[in-house]
Amino acid sequence: MVKHIIWDFDGTLFNTYPEISKVFQKVLQEYNVEEKTSDILKNLHFSLWHAYSVYSKKHNLDLTQLQKTFSNLDEQMNPGTLKPFDNVIDIINSIKGNNYIFTHRGISTYKYLNYYDYTKYFMEIITREDGFKRKPNPQAINYLLKKYNLEKEKTIYIGDRLIDVQCAKNAGVQSCYFNSHNIEIDEQANYTINSYINFKF
Numbered sequence: 001m002v003k004h005i006i007w008d009f010d011g012t013l014f015n016t017y018p019e020i021s022k023v024f025q026k027v028l029q030e031y032n033v034e035e036k037t038s039d040i041l042k043n044l045h046f047s048l049w050h051a052y053s054v055y056s057k058k059h060n061l062d063l064t065q066l067q068k069t070f071s072n073l074d075e076q077m078n079p080g081t082l083k084p085f086d087n088v089i090d091i092i093n094s095i096k097g098n099n100y101i102f103t104h105r106g107i108s109t110y111k112y113l114n115y116y117d118y119t120k121y122f123m124e125i126i127t128r129e130d131g132f133k134r135k136p137n138p139q140a141i142n143y144l145l146k147k148y149n150l151e152k153e154k155t156i157y158i159g160d161r162l163i164d165v166q167c168a169k170n171a172g173v174q175s176c177y178f179n180s181h182n183i184e185i186d187e188q189a190n191y192t193i194n195s196y197i198n199f200k201f
Contacts, residue, residue, distance in 0.1 A: 001154060001201075002095060002154060002155070002156045002201035003095060003096055003097035003151070003154035003155070003172065004095065004098055004099070004100070004148075004150050004151075004152075004154060004155040004156070005091070005095055005097075005098075005099050005100070005155075005156055005157075005158060005201075006094070006099075006100045006101070006102055006141060006144060006155065006156070006157045006158070006173070007099065007100065007102070007103075007122075007157075007158050007159075008102065008103055008157075008158060008159035008160060008161075008164050008178075009101055009103035009105050009109055009112075010102075010103065010104075010105055010160075011045070011159075011160035011161070011178070011180050011181065012085075012158055012159050012160045012164075012178050012180070013024065013084060013085065013088055013101070013118075014082050014083065014084050014085065014112055015082070015083055015084070015085050015180065016082045016112075017041050017044055017045065017180075017181060018037075018041070018168075019077065019081050019082055020044060021037040021038075021040045021041040021044060022037055022170075023070065023073050023074055023077065024040050024051060024070060025037050025040055026073065027066065027069050027070045027073060028040075028055060028059075030069060031059065031061055033055070033059045033061075035055065042183065043055075043179065045160070045161060045183050046158050046161070046162075047104070047161070047163070048067070048070075048104070052066055052067055052070075057134075071186070073109065074116065075108060076195065079111050079112045079114075079115035079116075080115065082112050084116055084118065085180070085196055086195075086196065086197060087194050087195070087196040087197045087198075087199075089121075090196060091199065091200070091201075092121050092166040094200050095201070097150075097154070098120055098122075098123040098148070099121055099122050099123065100118060100123055100124050100125070100126070100144050100148075101122050101124075101125040101126060101127075102126045102132075102135075102141060102144070102177070103125075103126070103127055103128075103159070104127075104128055104142045105127060105128060105137065106127055106128040106129055106135060107127060107129055109125060109127050109164050110125070110127075113125070123146065123148065124147075124148075126140050126143075126144070135159075135161075135163040135166070135167040136164075136166035136167040136170055137162045137167070137169040138167055138168075138171035141157060141167060141168070141171035141173060143173055145173070151173045152171070152173050153173075153174070155173040155174065156173060156174040156175065156176055156190070156191075156201065157169070157171070157173055157174070157175055157176070158176040158178055159175075159176075159177070159178065160177070160178045160179070160180045160181070161185070162185040162186070164177070164189055165177050165185065165187045165189045166187060168189075169187075173195060174190045174191075175189040175190050175191070176189055176190065176191040176192075176193065176201075177189035177191070177192045177193075178193055178194070179192060179194045180194065182194065
């Protein structure tokens with residue numbers, strides 16, 4: 001039985017990747033580089049840092065400058081363009097315990113949560129600014145487990161990437177792979193879903 005849920009943000013709570021891909025494409029165009037949004041999305045699915053690395057090497061771009069340009073445009077995005085996945089609120093409200101967030105996204109996480117009045121649903125929100133080690137290191141999840149005295153067998157981490165599943169396993173909690181963009185991973189999660197509609201843990 002799942003009592004507590006720890007959520008990833010991008011591609012898990014909010015359907016952000018299609019719009020982020022467009023922003024990344026626009027950044028590359030500023031360097032006179034053309035890439036398909038579908039290819040950009042696949043690289044972003046591994047991680048934003050992976051996409052930086054791939055395109056900086058492929059087109060001989062300065063990685064630091066690429067990151068800076070993207071971050072500036074990302075921060076300017078209208079929060080109304082990034083929407084929560086359908087029925088995610090049903091999952092949030094279906095459990096008897098609490099919900100938490102652990103994301104690599106920065107402070108802009110709050111901008112989108114506040115826009116949709118979602119912040120109130122989460123006991124604690126951990127972003128990049130909190131300084132925890134990056135996934136699949138379980139440091140942030142271990143912190144939540146200890147602080148809130150969460151039972152590992154009743155806690156699940158939901159994410160849309162391989163590192164999310166690995167992070168859950170490294171922390172000893174249940175894992176749910178939310179396959180939001182039909183990208184298979186080489187890791188078995190406790191649950192694998194592609195929609196929150198009519199789904200309950």
